């Protein structure tokens with residue numbers, strides 16, 4: 278029987294993934310809280326759904342579960358109520374390949390014990406009164422799932438804050454071969470997400486087979502004894518956007534605004550002890566809002582092709598600057614650079630340094646994925662033209678989801694990056710056109726190659742997350 282949970286690469290054909298469609302909570306973000314909730318702006322929910330995210334879902338279905346959509350596109354598009362996309366509607370696509378978290382959550386809430394525990398836990402982290410527990414416990418599972426996610430009860434009362442970043446399912450956990458590593462979010466705004474997802478992983482039947490393979494990162498035991506300023510340093514936090522399964526034996530962990538060295542050390546220990554991977558490479562990126570996770574500065578397109586932010590790709594120091602820094606005339610730029618250290622199982626106390634991001638990615642392509650050195654190619658954000666590299670990275674030019682090797686989904690707005698893709702021999706196509714071509718039989722998901730599929734993104738791109746962030750793969754074919 279085929280495995281249900283197995284991810285050993287970033288680009289093997291995608292078979293199953295977890296997603297979450299923008300929920301009503303996203304439409305309740307207020308300007309005064311937008312930054313705290315990790316959104317730079319408030320979004321127009323209806324546009325985000327109809328003109329953007331729905332296209333994403335349809336495209337995923339076409340690749341992963343075509344029976345759910347083929348031949349029905351006209352009917353789906355004609356339904357003004359969008360019932361096909363609503364998990365609580367009888368017309369819902371209900372796929373076991375493109376899996377909606379809200380659906381899994383309402384499934385597990387059918388169980389009284391799970392419902393009781395989760396209500397109590399959610400109320401505790403949101404500092405709710407005892408009476409609220411009862412009110413929530415008595416909601417039907419579907420309504421309760423919606424309430425726990427959106428923060429608002431069926432009667433419209435805003436009980437909790439929304440969790441608008443739940444659409445970025447990448448960050449909730451990572452499939453590492455046939456194990457799942459659970460996240461420990463850094464940001465308060467993402468705490469309830471982590472709780473809901475723990476309950477899903479530990480209780481939903483689709484994860485029965487990997488239950489013993491769920492990995493929780495232990496906390497620093499004495500953390501609660503430290504004064505706040507020290508505790509911050511010693512935190513053990515890790516978010517999925519910082520973890521990349523680039524090859525069966527090789528895992529990357531970003532050290533970033535969100536993921537700490539302490540967390541990475543714990544993960545190295547656990548994964549090596551359990552012999553889940555042989556190599557773990559830590560990639561330290563500058564601590565900056567622009568790039569909160571490593572998948573915002575590079576992702577993989579094919580075995581031999583990567584997209585990345587040029588300014589972080591190579592060591593930036595000019596020789597004359599080095600002299601001035603040594604002399605103390607210029608501040609050290611170390612924190613603004615990428616630092617890379619690789620650990621091997623069995624030799625974990627002899628890590629090796631890798632000089633640059635390009636060198637690391639080249640090594641992965643050659644040594645882990647069997648490419649020829651001259652075939653390794655880089656596509657740069659904004660075509661590496663000033664000032665487009667940084668501009669387009671801000672709207673997720675480097676954050677692509679491969680649905681199969683060489684076929685990626687990304688935002689439509691990053692013109693210079695798209696040009697760079699074309700120069701590298703890729704076709705670029707609007708998602709809507711692609712769907713029509715699939716429906717008419719002009720193209721097919723099986724035969725399509727070397728293509729950048731353009732997802733409309735005026736609203737989706739306002740929270741520093743792209744299609745890589747909006748996906749948690751749980752099954753990919755082996756490369």
Ligand SMILES: NC(=[NH2+])NCCC[C@H](N)C(=O)O
Pocket residue numbers: 314315316442445447448517518519569570572573740741742743745746
């Ligand atoms: N894997 C990712 N890069 N996720 C992006 C998350 C964006 C989200 N607004 C946050 O700041 O948390």
